[in-house]
Amino acid sequence: MSEKVRHILSLSGGKDSSALAVFMKGKVPEMEYVFCDTGDELQETYEYLDKLEFFLGKKITRINADRPFKHYLALYNGVLPDARTRWCTRMLKIKPYEKFIGNDRVISYVGIRADEPYRTGYIATSERVRAVYPFVENNIRKDDVFKILEDSGVGVPSYYQWRSRSGCFFCFFQQRIEWVGLLERHPDLFKRAMAYEKSDPLTGERFTWVEGESLAELARPERIAEIKAQYAKRVASQKKSQANLGLKDVFVEEDTGGAPCMMCQL
Ligand code: SF4
Known part of the structure; x- marks a missing residue:
């Protein structure tokens, strides 16, 4: 019997991964949708995920970190994460995600677009995870992403009125x-x-x-x-x-x- 392969699309609450979920709807019936929840996301993100879940007609599994941000901050002696150290991503997103996939063979669907070849997405440390890039394969660009979301009725997250990215409310990548x-x-x-x-x-x-x-x-x-x-x-x-x-x-x-x-x- 051949080994089971899981198909996983990890949502960030941002436009690209959301558009990818919309784009992939119905194409891979066994697709698992997941969201790595730090517990410190914006309320708008949680509302947007509910909307997306309704559109997809499938549950988005929330993967929670084992401990909250505060716990790790104390562990790192109160040193806030920044673009260089970024311990928050590792402890609150990547580790819980890797625990979720375990040792399974996984095809990971990544929302990198055709107009941004310099981005690499989540780099799995296991060779049992293979990343695929449907937007790159289908020449889908930024404007197409907005169109996909608009046409589906899902639209863009409401935080786009004042913020450009998903992530924790305290994210240091904020301008x-x-x-x-x-x-x-x-x-x-x-x-x-x-x-x-x-x-x-x-x-x-x-x-x-x-x-x-x-x-x-x-x-x-x-x-x-x-x-x-x-x-x-x-x-x-x-x-x-x-x-x-x-x-x-x-x-x-x-x-x-x-x-x-x-x-x-x-
Ligand atoms: S969104 Fe920002 S603060 Fe939150 S885990 Fe990612 S990099 Fe860290």
């Missing part, structure tokens, strides 16, 4: 304008993110989400006005160089220290 968005839309979450920031009174070392600036500093009215003005300037200058520029295009301007983790934000 300053998105932190302002968090403050304005979810002041309670902003406060919670603020509470994770610390400084060492002896050394003066600061652990902040945004490099060189604490959230308390970022939340000052004059600083918010400055961030908004800089953002408006960026949008204006991009609009000049590109016709039909949308919100989705202008968010990717500020350097937040590297490529976002694919497991969280594809």
Whole structure:
């Protein structure tokens, strides 16, 4: 008897993996849909997943980390994750996912698009996991992704009105304008993110989400006005160089220290 192969599509709550789920609907009957839930995602993401689940007519399995973010933060001596260390992805997403697939043979469906060959997606450490890229194979690009979501009626996640990516509410890949968005839309979450920031009174070392600036500093009215003005300037200058520029295009301007983790934000 040949060995059973599992087909798994891991959703991040972002547009590309969601569009892939829509695109793949009915093509692989045994497809398993999963979402690695850190427990600190935005409410909008959870609502979006419910909508997607309804459209797919199939359960999206929530894979939870064994311990919450707080636990690992204490383990890492209060050092917040950043683009270089990224222990959060490893402990809260990748490890639970690897536990979920165990030693099974898996075909993993990855939502990398044809117009972004530089992205690699989740790199499995096991040779028993084979990644496939249906969007690349079918020449599906960014605009097609939006069309797939629009045509299906699922649409894009509502957080796209103020934030460009899925992931934890405190994600360090957020740009300053998105932190302002968090403050304005979810002041309670902003406060919670603020509470994770610390400084060492002896050394003066600061652990902040945004490099060189604490959230308390970022939340000052004059600083918010400055961030908004800089953002408006960026949008204006991009609009000049590109016709039909949308919100989705202008968010990717500020350097937040590297490529976002694919497991969280594809
Ligand atoms: S979304 Fe951001 S903070 Fe959350 S696990 Fe991924 S990289 Fe870490």
